[in-house]
Amino acid sequence: MRNPLLFTLRTLISIPVAVICWPLFVNPIGLSPLPAAAAAAVIGGIIYFGIGKYADVRLYKKYGLTRKEYNFILKNMKEAKQKLNRLKNVFVRVRSISSLKQMIELNRLVRRIFSVVKKEPKRFYEAESFFYSHLDSVVELAEKYALLNSQKLKNSSVKQSLLETKETLDDLTKTLEKDLHKVLAKDIEHLTFELDVAKQSLNKRKLLDITKKGDKHDYDNK
Structure with missing residues (x-):
C-alpha cells in the first residue's frame, strides 16, 4: 500500500534543499542567520509535505479510491x-x-x-x-x-x-x-476469458493449417 521508502525520499530531498537555501537567504538576500534559517526550514517543510501530498494523490488515483476510502x-x-x-x-x-x-x-x-x-x-x-x-x-x-x-x-x-x-x-x-x-472472482473471470480467446485463436490456426494442407494436396494432384 503506502511505500515505506517515501519518508526517506522526502527527507533526503527536503533537508538538502533547506540547507542550500539558508546561505542563499543570508548572502544574496541579506537576511540575518536566524530568519534565514527559519525561511529555509519553511521551504524544506513545504517541499517535504508537498512531495507527500503529491505521492498520496498518485496513490489514491492508482488504486481508484478517495482519500477517505x-x-x-x-x-x-x-x-x-x-x-x-x-x-x-x-x-x-x-x-x-x-x-x-x-x-x-x-x-x-x-x-x-x-x-x-x-x-x-x-x-x-x-x-x-x-x-x-x-x-x-x-x-x-x-x-x-x-x-x-x-x-x-x-x-x-x-x-x-x-x-x-x-x-x-x-x-x-x-x-x-x-x-x-x-x-479472486474477477481474476478468474478474466483468466477464463483469456483462455477462451486463446482456444478460439488456436482452433482458427488449426483450421487454417488444415485448409492450407488441403489446397497444397489439390495442387500436387494436378
Missing part, C-alpha cells in the same frame, strides 16, 4: 494484521498433527486474502464479510481451541468442546475458501 481500508488492514499475528501465535500452542494441519490451512487462507487486498485495496469491498466477521471468528475459535487442547486433563466436557470447535473451524475453512474465491 483509502484511509478507512488502511485502518481495517492494520487491525486485520494484528489478528493475523494472533492466529500465527496459535501454532506454538497446538500439539496434535491434525490440529496443526488445520491451523496451517487457516493461516494460508487468511494471509492469502489479506495479501490480495493489500496489493489491491479496492478489493476490500469484495471481502468485507471476511474483515468484519469471518476473521474474528477464526481467531477467537482458534485461540479457544488451542487453550482447550493445551489442557493436560481433559474431561468429557472439554473433549466435547474441542470436537465442536474443531468442526466449526472446518466450516470456517470452507467459508474462507469462498471469501478467497470471491476476492
Whole structure:
C-alpha cells in the first residue's frame, strides 16, 4: 500500500534543499542567520509535505479510491494484521498433527486474502464479510481451541468442546475458501476469458493449417 521508502525520499530531498537555501537567504538576500534559517526550514517543510501530498494523490488515483476510502481500508488492514499475528501465535500452542494441519490451512487462507487486498485495496469491498466477521471468528475459535487442547486433563466436557470447535473451524475453512474465491472472482473471470480467446485463436490456426494442407494436396494432384 503506502511505500515505506517515501519518508526517506522526502527527507533526503527536503533537508538538502533547506540547507542550500539558508546561505542563499543570508548572502544574496541579506537576511540575518536566524530568519534565514527559519525561511529555509519553511521551504524544506513545504517541499517535504508537498512531495507527500503529491505521492498520496498518485496513490489514491492508482488504486481508484478517495482519500477517505483509502484511509478507512488502511485502518481495517492494520487491525486485520494484528489478528493475523494472533492466529500465527496459535501454532506454538497446538500439539496434535491434525490440529496443526488445520491451523496451517487457516493461516494460508487468511494471509492469502489479506495479501490480495493489500496489493489491491479496492478489493476490500469484495471481502468485507471476511474483515468484519469471518476473521474474528477464526481467531477467537482458534485461540479457544488451542487453550482447550493445551489442557493436560481433559474431561468429557472439554473433549466435547474441542470436537465442536474443531468442526466449526472446518466450516470456517470452507467459508474462507469462498471469501478467497470471491476476492479472486474477477481474476478468474478474466483468466477464463483469456483462455477462451486463446482456444478460439488456436482452433482458427488449426483450421487454417488444415485448409492450407488441403489446397497444397489439390495442387500436387494436378
